[in-house]
Amino acid sequence: MQPRHRNALGEIAVANEPDRAEDETAHKLMLAGMELFGQYGFKGTTTRMIAEAADSNIGSIAYYFDNKTGLYHAIARHIAQRMRDVFGFNDERPPTEASDRDQALAQLELIVRRMVRQFAQAPEARRWLMLVIREQANPSEAFDILYEETFERVHVHLTRLIAVVMDRSPDEHRVIIEAHTIMGQIVFFLVGRFPLLRRLGLEGEFPPEVVDTVEQVVISHLHALAFTTKG
Amino acid sequence: MQPRHRNALGEIAVANEPDRAEDETAHKLMLAGMELFGQYGFKGTTTRMIAEAADSNIGSIAYYFDNKTGLYHAIARHIAQRMRDVFGFNDERPPTEASDRDQALAQLELIVRRMVRQFAQAPEARRWLMLVIREQANPSEAFDILYEETFERVHVHLTRLIAVVMDRSPDEHRVIIEAHTIMGQIVFFLVGRFPLLRRLGLEGEFPPEVVDTVEQVVISHLHALAFTTKG
DNA sequence: TCATCGTATAATCATTTGATTAAAAATGAA
DNA sequence: TTCATTTTTAATCAAATGATTATACGATGA
Known part of the structure; x- marks a missing residue:
């Protein structure tokens, strides 16, 4: 039975x-x-x-x-497990810490590229992102699973790297919100893909050059963080 | 009957x-x-x-x-009508065009502040944003209504202003995607509010200083656009 | 007061849905 | 093969759902 x-x-x-x-x-x-x-x-x-x-x-x-x-x-x-796999957060050891600004930026670039490409091209990632978004906006019990097992880890890691780039503490609200904003840029690339495609005069899938441009945009925002004056 | x-x-x-x-x-x-x-x-x-x-x-x-x-x-x-009201896109004349970079930046700042505050504080805006997000991610017939009557107008207006700031054509994919990314930052502030609150160690509503910081973050990204080198 | 018409309500209908059940089929060990 | 166990299947059930209907209500004007 x-x-x-x-x-x-x-x-x-x-x-x-x-x-x-x-x-x-x-x-x-x-x-x-x-x-x-x-x-x-x-x-x-x-x-x-x-x-x-x-x-x-x-x-x-x-x-x-x-x-x-x-x-x-x-x-x-x-999904939580697959997300960690895809983003390389499933090893026993936590992702390596960056000590200086250039290292941190390089690691951030790598993460951004990986996420954008996954969301743009891997059908699997696209499949589960909407489920994840729904849970974030309207949490059920599954939200805790996704949050604790994946989202928080990615978020914390991004925050640490951004803290290095901005030369601030990873506990500052400003730094956490910067990390959140970077995630938002990437996520909205997929969540708002239909309106974006329409605005670009395209249909169906994102062509590779658009994906490249999205990467460039997000990465340029990362680099701009280095020049943000402390307030 | x-x-x-x-x-x-x-x-x-x-x-x-x-x-x-x-x-x-x-x-x-x-x-x-x-x-x-x-x-x-x-x-x-x-x-x-x-x-x-x-x-x-x-x-x-x-x-x-x-x-x-x-x-x-x-x-x-x-909702389409209310969005246009709230964001000031319901007048007969289209929103005024900015001729120089500072004017465009000032207008963009205004729009960003208005949107962030609406999403953070106005219960009405919060109510319909989720409906809009669902439609964007998973379009039904209502998507066309929302897209044509509101989203496109806001998107186009943002794109025009950003084009001025970046000194590029509003038709360039790069510029359109920058506009889309700015929207993503604002929208994710609301869509991902539960994980963000958790990360900040908060519960319930965003306190005013967090809203202020979100504004600052998005606006600093706007200013960074002025320094993006043409590619 | 009564008649009319726009509106509101409760009852009912046919489908759909998640869950359950009992039987059939497949699997594998002796 | 035989037989017990695991897995799959079709049929069935009770609850929920969108829609419909007939009736009741209420305002307005003759």
Whole structure:
């Protein structure tokens, strides 16, 4: 009755093992759910939609994840893990600290490039960003998962690097807000992609030169931080 | 059977007249709908929720707006109008053009301050921003209303001013993307307000000094535009 | 006072939805 | 193969939902 790989906590082992075989039912449900929850939101996505997209059965959702909410949380955990993978925050050691301004800037540039490219090009990242945005704007229980396991780490890391660039303390509100603003620039590139495409007279996907320009814009803002006078 | 104020196009006159008496049923439905659609999304909001919040009846939704979708579109039109009011884009004449860099910067600062304060403090603006964000990320028919009637005008105006500051053409992709990035910074201040509050060790509302800092951050990015070397 | 018309309400309807169930199918060990 | 266990499936259920309808209410004018 209980699936073999359900542990004592009621958690689903497979939920944290994205490397399972492609045809695993639980994995297929999570993939389909990620796509659909991101696109239509939690309530906008029906269990039947998920089951059909996953080429599976409604009953399997209950079998592997207890219920729709369980699947949603499993997906949040999976996304948190994948985000850390993609952004290189999943190693045991924390990302290396930068000691001087040039090093910090170089690391920031690297992070920005990686995030912009992921959001612009990797279909996977695009899939889950909307789910993440929804949670940030309108937190459910999944927000805590995403915040604690990923968002805070990225945010703190950005803040530390920016503190070095600005020659300020990473505890200052100003520095934290600068980090937040940098994230906002990147995120809005994806969240507001439809209006941006229209404004550029384009349709469909962002062409590579636009992605390059977005990178340049964000990076130029990073460099400007070095010249911000202390107030 | 048909409400008196329904015109030939099937549009609802009251939908574009936010100044009607407070106790007008149609107006109450729109207010409640704005709040609820913004918070729970289109599917996440039920007609019963709206009717109850508006202290009205389910049947009235059909009576005034045909159906749930009609109410949603009426709300989108109303929001578009209110956004233009709030940001001063509702005059017959387009906003004044800036001829030199200092004038353009001053105008940009004004716009940024107005938007940040609205998003931070006006409950109304906060209410509809989430609805707008959802539409941008996941466009329905209401997206066209919001885009054409408001977003594009604001975007174009920002782009023109930024073009002056950067001494470039407002048609350049670089300039359009800079404008988009500025909007992203402001919008993410509200969309990502929960994670930002957590990072700042705060809860509830943004205190005034945080709002001030956000303004300073965005404005410093505006000023940095003047020093961006042409590429 | 009554009649009319615009508005509001409660009851009802057909679908949809998440969840459950019992049976079938697949899997694997003896 | 046999048999027990795990997994998948289709059918079913109760609750919720958008829409509709018939009726009641209330203001206005004859």
